[in-house]
Amino acid sequence: MKKELLYKIIAKEVSEEIRRGNFSIGQKITSLRDLAKKYHCTVETALKAYIELEKEGLITSRPRSGFVVVKAFKNQSKALAKVEASLLAPRDVLRHLLEMEGKSEIVGLGTALRTPKLFPLKSIFSEVGGRKNSFHELDSHYSYPPGDEGLRSEIAKRLRLRGMSADVDNILICQGATEALFLSLMLKTKACDEVVIHAPCFFGTLNCIETLSLRVTEFEGENLRTLEILFKTKRPKVFIIQCNFQQKTGLSVSEAFKKGLVKLCAKYNVTIIEDDAYGELGHSGEFVSNLKKYDSKDIVLSCGTFSKTLGPGLRVGWIFSSAKNINELIPLKLATTYSASAHTERAVELFLKNKSYSRHLRKINSVLAKNISTVSKILEKNLPSSVHISRPKGGFSLWLDLGEHIDSFVLYKKLMSENIAISPGFIFSRQSKYQHHIRINCGLELTIEVKRAIARVCELINQMSVN
Structure with a gap:
């Protein structure tokens, strides 16, 4: 056996052990010294094997802990959740949480x-069964941006019910609100630009900010004077906020703050990107406005989604903004996810049209x-x-x-x-x-x-x- 190939064989065998579920996320795997003894090779050869596994995203190196597993597989047991406290670092928590919460044994x-x-998914897709011919027509079609006109029209109707002036030309269909947020940030920023976020902030938004290499400052509360000082000192390109029934706290900002915020951002030429994912989840059933209601300077891009109301698996979201912004967003959409699902768009459109959504x-x-x-x-x-x-x-x-x-x-x-x-x-x-x-x-x-x-x-x- 050639020595230069041995590390690949070792890497393959350890990889198979991880994929069979013999190790849980955060668990320390065999030390380099013990691995070298097991395969009768040098520590350097064992290290090369683990570097291969790092490239595959299966393990990572931790100071004073050696190598630990960072990827879970569907056949792993309940032991996956029982991560050693000393091995799970704070930076790993989000990934760990997202991987674990989909498992049946986790509350x-x-x-x-x-x-x-x-979620009314049965009702939504019953529309498909009743209109098979019209859906078959979509089989050979992409839903190019800005998206299905009928769906955009229904979304605009919902926004008008909430007090905004909206038309089909103001809507771009996205694959959920996170893509909407990401595209909005791509349009209005470049690497190393400063953004201010209203904290606490949705972790998906934070991931978008990090991916785009943006600098971030956090702002809490509703003190517009404090925010104005931040604008003067940081000179941000974008302010990001979730005004209605915030995902983290369930709380909303006041209408007075909404008005003042739009006015302040217009004064300092700061674009507002609003996460309005929860805008229709008020317990009283009353319609609440988003920031576009107060936007006379076309500085707001409001991002919405049906993930919170109809189901996350649909992946139907949108950006609500000026026709100019929507036209500038279309090339970015084409360069990323290219198109949305024509069938899903049509199914959601029909569900909205038959008044089932309000009920x-x-x-x-x-x-x-x-x-x-x-x-x-x-x-x-x-x-x-x-x-x-x-x-x-x-x-x-x-x-x-x-x-x-x-x-x-x-x-x-x-x-x-x-x-x-x-x-x-x-x-x-x-x-x-x-x-x-x-x-x-x-x-x-x-x-x-x-x-x-x-x-x-x-x-x-x-x-x-x-x-």
Whole structure:
């Protein structure tokens, strides 16, 4: 056996072990010295094998820990969640959380999951069955940007109901709100530009910012004077905000702040990119405006989606902005995902047209309001008064300030070892904020198992409070 080929054989065999599920995410694999002994080779040859596995994205090197597994596979057991506390670094938490929450054994109180019962996918695709001929016509078509005109027209109608002036020429169809945010940032920034975000911020937005090599400053609250100082000192190109029923806290900013923000950004020539993914999830059922309502200078790009109302698997979102911005976004859309799904666009369009969507919104918002109320009562009953719990009027998340003595990273690892996922607050910041906060998702069906998991979250918080 040639020595120069041995490292490839070693890499293949270790790779097969990982893919069979013999190692969990964060678990330390065989040391270089022991691997060299096992294969009767030098440590240098063993290292070359592990470098191959790093290139495949299966393992990574950690100071004082050696090499650990960073990728999970579908045949791995419940042991995947039980990551050694000393091996899971804070920078790995988001990836770990997203990988784990899709597993059946995990109680998903972390990411924005909802029970499938809340999604009308059967009704949406029943339209396909009733109109097979019109859907077959789409089989050989791409849905080139700006997207299906009928769907854009229905989205514009929804926006007009909320008080905005919108037409088909103001809409670009995207594959979810994250793509909408990414394309908007691509249009309005270049590498090393400064952006200001309203914190806490959706981690998907933070990933977009990092991918585009942008500099970021975080702004909290609604003090426009403080924000103006930031604009003067940082001179940002873009301000990013989620105004309505924020994904992290469930809270909304005031109408006075919305008006003042648009006016301030126009004064300093700052583009606003708004994440309006939760704009139709108000528990009262009342229509709420987004920032385009106050935009007379064409500085706002508002990003929406049906992922939160109809289902994330549909991947139908949009950008709502001036016709000029939409036309400039089309080449970027063509250069990235090229087109959307013609069949999905048509199915969603028909669902919106037959008035089912409004009935569905009333149902889903009623359920989510009850869930928020139920989970809040469990938390209030079982947590110390020092823990502050948000009081949202929309969405399906609760934001908890645990106090400075409780580290959300430590809590995350303890809960994940028991197959319970929460979102530690620091994943919603790029400046190490919210270390003592967590987000709890209330979109799941509140089964006995889910209620027990929430109770267990309370137990651990209480234990950590005493210690």
